[in-house]
Amino acid sequence: FAPWEDPAAKPLIQFKNVTKRYGDFTAIDNQSFDIYEQEFFALLGPSGCGKTTMMRMLAGFETPTEGTILLGGEDIAPIPPNKRAVNMMFQSYALFPHLSIWENIAFGLRRDKKPNDEIQARVEEMLKLTRLTQFAKRKPHQISGGQRQRVALARSLAKAPKLLLLDEPLGALDAKLRQDTQFELMDIQEKTGTTFVIVTHDQEEAMTVASRVAVMDHGQIIQAAPPAQIYEAPNSVYVADFIGDVTIIEGAVTAKDNGYDIAFAEGQSVYAESTLNLTNGQTGYIAIRPEKVAISSEKPERVRNAVQGKIIDIAYLGNLSTYYVELPNGQTVKSQTANTRRLSRRSFTWEDEVWLSWTDTAGILLER
Numbered sequence: 001f002a003p004w005e006d007p008a009a010k011p012l013i014q015f016k017n018v019t020k021r022y023g024d025f026t027a028i029d030n031q032s033f034d035i036y037e038q039e040f041f042a043l044l045g046p047s048g049c050g051k052t053t054m055m056r057m058l059a060g061f062e063t064p065t066e067g068t069i070l071l072g073g074e075d076i077a078p079i080p081p082n083k084r085a086v087n088m089m090f091q092s093y094a095l096f097p098h099l100s101i102w103e104n105i106a107f108g109l110r111r112d113k114k115p116n117d118e119i120q121a122r123v124e125e126m127l128k129l130t131r132l133t134q135f136a137k138r139k140p141h142q143i144s145g146g147q148r149q150r151v152a153l154a155r156s157l158a159k160a161p162k163l164l165l166l167d168e169p170l171g172a173l174d175a176k177l178r179q180d181t182q183f184e185l186m187d188i189q190e191k192t193g194t195t196f197v198i199v200t201h202d203q204e205e206a207m208t209v210a211s212r213v214a215v216m217d218h219g220q221i222i223q224a225a226p227p228a229q230i231y232e233a234p235n236s237v238y239v240a241d242f243i244g245d246v247t248i249i250e251g252a253v254t255a256k257d258n259g260y261d262i263a264f265a266e267g268q269s270v271y272a273e274s275t276l277n278l279t280n281g282q283t284g285y286i287a288i289r290p291e292k293v294a295i296s297s298e299k300p301e302r303v304r305n306a307v308q309g310k311i312i313d314i315a316y317l318g319n320l321s322t323y324y325v326e327l328p329n330g331q332t333v334k335s336q337t338a339n340t341r342r343l344s345r346r347s348f349t350w351e352d353e354v355w356l357s358w359t360d361t362a363g364i365l366l367e368r
């Protein structure tokens with residue numbers, strides 16, 4: 001049982017009808033959701049959708065205009081930021097340049113006037129956790145960017161917060177280092193058991209690290225679910241379109257077998273299995289991932305969904321090629337294939353007339 005599916009699980013964080021307004025602008029719109037202990041929860045969405053506002057309310061830099069945020073069952077509104085069991089790691093890391101790595105990590109503990117032996121033990125533990133023991137005496141400018149990122153992480157975990165907020169934590173790292181660091185972040189999260197909430201612009205990063213991804217739009221969480229569910233079972237055209245690549249085919253639905261026919265052009269329809277309860281004639285949207293669409297020069301047999309069209313664009317990505325195929329009604333459908341062999345004369349080219357096909361379960365039927 002994942003905690004969010006377990007009615008007996010106690011949430012660490014609870015948003016109850018939380019709204020945040022700046023003047024008459026609504027940045028967070030009546031949001032209620034839970035985050036559980038030991039979760040790695042990612043907030044994902046376009047610029048301005050309210051991700052940072054969510055984090056700032058959790059950290060205590062902003063207060064909700066309406067509604068309540070509970071931490072461990074307790075309203076956090078009256079608790080000032082430095083008294084909350086919450087810490088925030090900023091993208092800039094904000095390390096003290098004149099202090100050693102050791103002293104940077106010890107900073108919060110010293111400020112809290114913890115006994116020296118406790119500080120000593122905790123800093124050593126954090127150095128070990130983040131594999132920084134050998135750099136303890138160096139200053140921030142004497143270590144690499146990836147190591148500085150780990151110092152910032154060690155420092156923000158030193159006081160053992162229940163919740164760590166990470167605002168674009170890997171934004172300053174280059175692509176290769178970023179990937180390694182993502183695995184490290186997951187490892188450290190698992191070892192400490194701390195709940196992590198991460199804001200990132202990078203959907204691959206969110207999908208890699210998170211136990212659940214919350215896709216936001218205009219101050220609302222549209223769907224919060226594990227990465228595979230977000231990708232395979234989006235709850236809306238918005239989420240299907242935001243995560244990964246997709247073709248949307250729109251048309252009037254007619255119930256048939258275990259799903260619906262969708263008439264998308266004069267005399268043409270495609271079929272999708274679905275458990276949705278739609279009314280015949282209502283508009284439905286089928287989301288189809290390009291990698292689920294097969295491309296062939298001959299009409300495939302025994303497939304219900306087969307449409308003919310012409311290749312109008314090809315994106316060659318080395319390991320993959322994406323073909324943009326225009327149907328007679330002007331609809332473009334994407335088909336992506338793995339280039340497992342060297343491209344030969346058998347591969348397709350511009351203007352080729354081709355058939356696209358997909359299975360009854362490949363298309364995800366959505367109401368909007």
Ligand code: ATP
Pocket residue numbers: 022025027045046047048049050051052053054
């Ligand atoms: P980005 O990805 O660009 O950081 P975001 O999703 O984190 O965006 P927020 O920073 O949460 O978005 O901002 C949400 C909305 O609230 C934006 O439209 C922003 O302009 C507005 N906003 C944020 N802070 C304030 C403020 N102090 N006063 C007025 N409007 C604000």
